[in-house]
Amino acid sequence: MIIDLQKFIANGRPFWNELEAMLSRLEAEPDLRMPLRQVQLFHQLYERTAADLAKITTFSSEPETRRYLENLVARAYGEIHETRDQQRRIFPLRWFFQTLPQTFRKHIRAFYLSVAITLAGCAFGGLAIAFDPDAKPVLMPFSHLLQDPARRVAEEENATTDRLAGHKTEFSAELMTHNTKISIFTLALGMTWGVGTIIMLFYNGVILGAVCVDYVHAGQTKFLMGWLMPHGVIEIPAILIAGQAGLLLALALIGRGTRAPLAARLREISGDLATLIGGVGVMLVWAGFIEAFLSQYHEPVIPYGVKIAFGFVELILLGLFLARSGANQKPETKDPDA
Amino acid sequence: MKTSTLFIRTPEGIVFSQLLAGPVTRFFAWFIDQLCIGAAMSLLSSLFGLLGLFSLNFAVALNVIAYFVVGVGYGIFFEWTWRGQTIGKKLFRLRVVDGEGMRLQFNQIVVRNLLRFVDELPAFYFVGGLTCWLNRKCQRLGDIAANTVVIRAPRLAEPDLDQLLAGKFNSLRQFPHLAARLRQNVSPAEADTALQALLRRDEFDPVARVELFGELALHFRAKVEFPAEATDGVADEQFLRNVVDVIYRSPAKHPAAPQLH
Numbered sequence: 001m002i003i004d005l006q007k008f009i010a011n012g013r014p015f016w017n018e019l020e021a022m023l024s025r026l027e028a029e030p031d032l033r034m035p036l037r038q039v040q041l042f043h044q045l046y047e048r049t050a051a052d053l054a055k056i057t058t059f060s061s062e063p064e065t066r067r068y069l070e071n072l073v074a075r076a077y078g079e080i081h082e083t084r085d086q087q088r089r090i091f092p093l094r095w096f097f098q099t100l101p102q103t104f105r106k107h108i109r110a111f112y113l114s115v116a117i118t119l120a121g122c123a124f125g126g127l128a129i130a131f132d133p134d135a136k137p138v139l140m141p142f143s144h145l146l147q148d149p150a151r152r153v154a155e156e157e158n159a160t161t162d163r164l165a166g167h168k169t170e171f172s173a174e175l176m177t178h179n180t181k182i183s184i185f186t187l188a189l190g191m192t193w194g195v196g197t198i199i200m201l202f203y204n205g206v207i208l209g210a211v212c213v214d215y216v217h218a219g220q221t222k223f224l225m226g227w228l229m230p231h232g233v234i235e236i237p238a239i240l241i242a243g244q245a246g247l248l249l250a251l252a253l254i255g256r257g258t259r260a261p262l263a264a265r266l267r268e269i270s271g272d273l274a275t276l277i278g279g280v281g282v283m284l285v286w287a288g289f290i291e292a293f294l295s296q297y298h299e300p301v302i303p304y305g306v307k308i309a310f311g312f313v314e315l316i317l318l319g320l321f322l323a324r325s326g327a328n329q330k331p332e333t334k335d336p337d338a
Numbered sequence: 339m340k341t342s343t344l345f346i347r348t349p350e351g352i353v354f355s356q357l358l359a360g361p362v363t364r365f366f367a368w369f370i371d372q373l374c375i376g377a378a379m380s381l382l383s384s385l386f387g388l389l390g391l392f393s394l395n396f397a398v399a400l401n402v403i404a405y406f407v408v409g410v411g412y413g414i415f416f417e418w419t420w421r422g423q424t425i426g427k428k429l430f431r432l433r434v435v436d437g438e439g440m441r442l443q444f445n446q447i448v449v450r451n452l453l454r455f456v457d458e459l460p461a462f463y464f465v466g467g468l469t470c471w472l473n474r475k476c477q478r479l480g481d482i483a484a485n486t487v488v489i490r491a492p493r494l495a496e497p498d499l500d501q502l503l504a505g506k507f508n509s510l511r512q513f514p515h516l517a518a519r520l521r522q523n524v525s526p527a528e529a530d531t532a533l534q535a536l537l538r539r540d541e542f543d544p545v546a547r548v549e550l551f552g553e554l555a556l557h558f559r560a561k562v563e564f565p566a567e568a569t570d571g572v573a574d575e576q577f578l579r580n581v582v583d584v585i586y587r588s589p590a591k592h593p594a595a596p597q598l599h
Contacts, residue, residue: 074354188453191453263485
């Protein structure tokens, strides 16, 4: 097709310029709500520019104009055909009390799977320590866990100085960042079709099971509960939720039982992954504080009963939060399983 | 098949393309970003160092948290506020966009940045680079999970043709119908090759320059057969200038050659 290029550009340029101005405005003000007439105009300009692109594509020797029109059409296409909500504004309280627990419940089966894998690891670690105590250095390669539990309890209870004095905030920050990194890693390993996530959860379970059996076997159950419960009732569920997110990613990759293409499956869960890992981050900040400022202090400084009771209260509140919070509000996004 | 271009077809049947960024360019952009993160951390460490005069414990804690937050949040912050670009990506003219041409969402940015934890394994983004190299859309694992692609966003600007072609008489313009046919027959790649050859003419060795323009002129002469009076006595390089002038410049911008009626 032969077209008069100069006339074509002269005729089209006012419309392209107008579309470009509208796009720049939309990009600069994402919350902008245009009146109906302007929306119609925007759509007309997009269609006109798209038609011009189709024309110029057949007219081969004008690469700059074609590239310019492609850029315009690509930007307008994203604005017009996008059906997902704009997310410029963040409402932290609504996100925390509504979106997070709703998202957790929406994918509860992935959470149960995460719990089951961790429990399997716990059983393995516990049985391994019970039947082969010499395997301790292999199962728990951490110096502070290799010590005899009874000896450690005696040392901690008879300590005359605060070993964390002057370092508590630093210790707390290290715990928060380390655990958050591990959680993100657990989520990210979902990209290995879940194999990496399963290994992380199982290994975490192995350590937990081995430590518990080691201390219970040594008659230090009360110390164990007082030591682990204040931070563990938040930290362990946080890792489980990170595992839930990793398994969710893996399930979307595998795509069993759905005909939706991979991109659509991943698009469906990306918001939920971000929500879950955000929640994990908040939980681990809390757990980091508690572990540094409370969990490391034992009798006679803080009675075990107080620490265990505190842990139980946290556990009940966390359970209620995840099970009930936001239950009466309408979810912001449609449930893909519904 | 792996290509360097992503084609998106709209429901209206229009196809537009995005140039995909390769792993090497992306690695350089990432390297710049690492330098920026390092610089930001040095600055923050100095500030926290001052705070350490009052409480060393608090200063170290802030440093630990800042290192984590800056490391993880750098990409998320810049890609969200600069619509898919970080400092490194801006320098190399790269941009993160939605894999299907839609608007880039905050969730996608979060997911693609968190997945770096796997992509950077075991070191220097080996897993991510390998995936990017093998993937049809040059996506690393984080891009696949977030359904994003990184595109090249070259500056959209007309070359300064007036300077390149100024003051030259164009014999081809004496035959407007043939000039129009030449514009019709030349592909974008051919037009770009001719233009680039002219723009870089001073970079070639003299012999290579003569050979190159000879071959190009031969190629373009075969596209449309102009009468002898338009081409006789015109050097190859000048002929190519005339071709580029016909393709890229409107007759109004150019001092009109005598028109045939």
